[in-house]
Amino acid sequence: MRVVVCPDKFAGSLSAPEVAAAIAAGWASVSPGDELVCRPLADGGPGFLAVLGGLGGSVLDVGSVDPLGRPVGAQVLLVGETAYVESAQVCGLHLLAEGERDPKVTSSFGLGVLVRAAVAAGAREVVVGLGGSGTNDCGAGMLAALGAPPVDAAGEVLPPGGAALSRCAGLGGAVDLGGARLVAATDVDSPLLGLHGASNVYGPQKGASRSDVLLLDAALGAYRGVLNKAFGSDLDLPGAGAAGGIGAAIFALGGRRVAGFGLVRELTGLDAAIDGASLVITGEGSFDAQSLRGKVVSGVAEAAAEQGAPCVVIAGVSTVGRREAAAAGVTEIYSLAEHFGDAGRALSEAADGLRALGARAAGQWSR
Structure with a gap:
């Protein structure tokens, strides 16, 4: 057989x-x-890079940070002009002890470090596997690492995490990807906000209480308005709620979404x-x-x-x-x-x- x-x-x-x-x-x-x-196999979540090892290319070791800002090692897979990044390596729920799980304060900053490294290495397209995250900050941390931190009405940079985004009045800089394109690889098609959005569906497994969920959904709504004003992109696409809203941040930067499993099915x-x-x-x-x-x-x-x-x-x-x-x-x-x-x-x-x-x-x- x-x-x-x-x-x-x-x-x-x-x-x-x-x-x-x-x-x-x-x-x-x-x-x-x-x-x-x-x-x-994988669908974009944890293990995304491991199953793509057969593609060849080169592996770039990158020093980044976990959802609480602690140093963590991660990798970028470079195949020609395409880079593959796994968000769970730096944003994963598995990086947090049970008592540390609090999406009000966890950040996707580490993912921005990986994207920045991929672009610096010459990637023209960065495919970001989304899934298994312990964050719910709509990719605000990622954008901060790329040069556009969220700021309040006084222009002060906000602390990490989803909760602080309720006070976001703008971005304190601009993102420059050098012409590189972003792709979100995920099988989650959740919207960003509402009953089926990032905070309501996935917030509880990341440590959010019911009151936290309501606070986070409202905070992401405020940040969504800032992103709309700054980028003018359509953030209401399926998958915007993936990985605590990182999908929406990728859409804001002009990125697109592909089915994670479909991509892995093809590449493997x-x-x-x-x-x-x-x-x-x-x-x-x-x-x-x-x-x-x-x-x-x-x-x-x-x-x-x-x-x-x-x-x-x-x-x-x-x-x-x-x-x-x-x-x-x-x-x-x-x-x-x-x-x-x-x-x-x-x-x-x-x-x-x-x-x-x-x-x-x-x-x-x-x-």
């Missing part, structure tokens, strides 16, 4: 390459004669890898209703269906019914939580569990 293993990361546990390797090792322990092709040659496959295995930490809306798993299932190959999902936890899964093109679901009988072990012993489920899948599917 020819088996393609193309999972997303297991958030808080294993990277996509680690997940793929564990599943493949389990399968090979039962059916060593089968051909195993690993294509770890996923369709060519699946062509002729006997089975496709994908997965993620939590296989839920959101997984069926443009995420890696649903995208892989669609690609497999187009090639006439069955698609199996191996997840940490699954809450998707088999009828829903079948409608999305998923043939079988394996769950670490069911395997261990304990969701805690599914997280702490994920690698062992994935090897075991890979072996079980081989026993059931290999010819």
Whole structure:
């Protein structure tokens, strides 16, 4: 058999390459004669750069800062005149301890440092993977790092974070990207404001209380008005609310949005890898209703269906019914939580569990 293993990361546990390797090792322990092709995937969030390593090019190490301004190392992938940047490396929620999660004060400044480094290295297009952020500042920190900090009515630079933007009256400088174009790679199509906007939908998981959410939504509304006045760009496009509103800042700078998974699917040659496959295995930490809306798993299932190959999902936890899964093109679901009988072990012993489920899948599917 020819088996393609193309999972997303297991958030808080294993990277996509680690997940793929564990599943493949389990399968090979039962059916060593089968051909195993690993294509770890991402949708623009954490792991975006890791899955693009096969593109070649060069990696630029950049010293940046995390959402609270602490030093953190990050990378920019340069392929020709295109640079790829992962916002989660500097804005990620995983960089913050539980007690540090407060989107009123966290900042996207570190992302602006990466974009600036990419432009300085000669990039004519900077593709920014958005997802998994611990910030909700509408990209104000990013713009500050690029030369345009938010200022109050007296012209004083505002402190970092989303809350202070309620006092924003303008920008204290101009952004010069040297003609480079920005691209937001994200599968989040949320608007910036309102019930389905950045603050309401994603604020709580970043540490925002209900009162915080209302404050942040109003603050981002005020900042949106400043961006409209400064740039005259359309900020009401789908994806403006991605990564706490960084999508809106990219739109303000004349950038555009592409589907994160679609981009990764193309760049990693996923369709060519699946062509002729006997089975496709994908997965993620939590296989839920959101997984069926443009995420890696649903995208892989669609690609497999187009090639006439069955698609199996191996997840940490699954809450998707088999009828829903079948409608999305998923043939079988394996769950670490069911395997261990304990969701805690599914997280702490994920690698062992994935090897075991890979072996079980081989026993059931290999010819």
